[in-house]
Amino acid sequence: MVLSTMAAALRKVALVGGFGKLGSHILTALHADATLDVTVITRHTSSATFPPNTKVVKVSDGYPTSEMVSAFRDQHAVVLCLGFAGDKYHDSLVESSIKAGVKHLVASAYGGSESKEAIELFPIAARKGRMVEELRTRETPGxxxxxxxxxxxxxxxAPPSALSSFINEIQLYLQRLFRLRPSCPQSHDLGFGQCGILRHERGYNRRSVAKVLAKPEATANRRVYISSFETSLNKILEAYKKATGVADWDVNHVKWDVEVASGKEMMKTGNMWGMGKLALAVEVKEGFGADFEKAGLLDNELLGIKRGDVEATVARVLKEKL
Ligand SMILES: NC(=O)c1ccc[n+]([C@@H]2O[C@H](COP(=O)([O-])OP(=O)(O)OC[C@H]3O[C@@H](n4cnc5c(N)ncnc54)[C@H](OP(=O)(O)O)[C@@H]3O)[C@@H](O)[C@H]2O)c1
Structure with a gap:
């Protein structure tokens, strides 16, 4: 196999946020690639812990540029995986990577659609959109x-929450998060079957980072789109029925517009369930750009990331979380 010049050169990788909900998965995938020399960068004040033999560099809160330039120096690639509390430092970390002579940076994106509609409705889509715009302005040779x-x-x-231990609680959680409905004749309802898209296991995301580092030229200066599967709320419900053997579920029928209005109201009072409603709303609504497969955008093949299926994933989630 012929490796591209840049791919062959991206051997030394620094990961910022390697203990996070996603970052810990990315770290596992990077460690699994014996060709990579991985360093995790964590804050002095962090309570993060890492697997034995992980190379760790500690830095000050706020990622001061002088410290980051020296932490990134000699690294070929930087992977950013900052949570909401840390992503205000994204731009300065990007700048530090350029100053340090890093060749490639994987942004702390990992979000959804960039459509105008999604950006207008969902604050996190807007943040990610701005992040990508900023990256475009920073493009520089090398x-x-x-x-x-x-x-x-x-x-x-996917329900249940980590704390759930009874099927009844799964029902409650489903009711709160997904407001499932089994059939839907009206396309403006939230749970409509054909366009409701929910997907992407963190396992896919972690693999995709390692795959991007192996193909930097093909993935340079753009979004790459990955998906485990496209599914609908109705298919998810069917998967839960099959995996649990419970046929009778408590399903709420809700309207998309009403859910969106309530999500916005909740956000005004700082109730983060509102954010969840808006996140789901942009995923399931046709015309919001969430179906990357339908739009012909998927990069799974390019990256060599196999697709999964909803039934197997629901069965796994239930096994792991219960
Ligand atoms: N698509 C989705 O469904 C979805 C869901 C969740 C997250 N995401 C995305 O995945 C990425 C990572 O999110 P995450 O939820 O995994 O992040 P997280 O667990 O909340 O935090 C990741 C890391 O951010 C670092 N950090 C920097 N400054 C911080 C501060 N002031 N307070 C707390 N942590 C700080 C910490 O690293 P140290 O402690 O090591 O210093 C922390 O481990 C983000 O881009 C996020 O938008 C996407």
């Missing part, structure tokens, strides 16, 4: 970026 675009992490949000 330095490139990739933003992995993936939609909701199915296995993170």
């Amino acid at each position: 330095w490139s970026w990739t933003a992995i675009t993936c939609g909701l992490f199915f296995d993170l949000y």
Whole structure:
């Protein structure tokens, strides 16, 4: 196999946020690639812990440029995986990577659609959109970026919550998060079957980072789109029925517009369930750009990332979380 010049050169990788909900998965995937020399960068004040033999560099809160330039120096690639509390430092970390002579940066994107509609409705889509715009302005010879675009992490949000231990609680959680409905004649309802898209396991995201580093030229200076599967709320319900053997579920029928209005109201009072409603709303509504497969955008093949299926994933989630 002929490796591209840049891919062959991206051996030394620094990961910022390697203990996070996604970052810990990315770290596992990077460690699994014996060709990579991985360093995790964490804050002195962090309570993060890492697997034995992980190379760790500690830095000050706020990622001061002088410290980051020296932490990134000699690294070929930087992978950013900052949570909401940390992503205000994204631009300065990008700048530090350029100053340090890093060749390629994987942005802390990992979000959903960039459509105008999604950006207008969902604040996180707007943040990610701005992040990508900023990356475009920074493009410079010898330095490139990739933003992995993936939609909701199915296995993170799939019920039950980590604390649930009874099937009844799963029903409650489903009711709150997905407001499932089994059939839907009206396309403006939230749970409509044909266009409702929820997908992407964190496992896919972690693999995609390692795959991007193996193909930096093909993924340079653009979003890459990955997906485990496209599914609908109705198919998810069917998968839960099959995996649990419970046929009778408590299903709420809700309207998309009403859910969106209530999500916005909740956000005004700082209730983060509102954010969840808006996240789901942009995923399931046709015309919001969430179906990357239908739009012909998927990069799974390019990256060699196999697709999964909703039934197997629901069965796994239930096994792992219960
Ligand atoms: N598509 C989806 O469904 C979805 C869902 C969740 C997240 N995401 C995306 O995945 C990426 C990572 O999110 P995450 O939820 O995995 O992140 P997270 O667990 O909340 O945090 C990741 C890391 O951010 C670092 N950090 C920097 N400054 C911080 C601060 N002031 N307070 C707390 N942590 C700080 C920490 O690293 P140290 O402690 O090591 O310093 C932390 O481990 C983000 O881009 C996010 O938007 C996408």
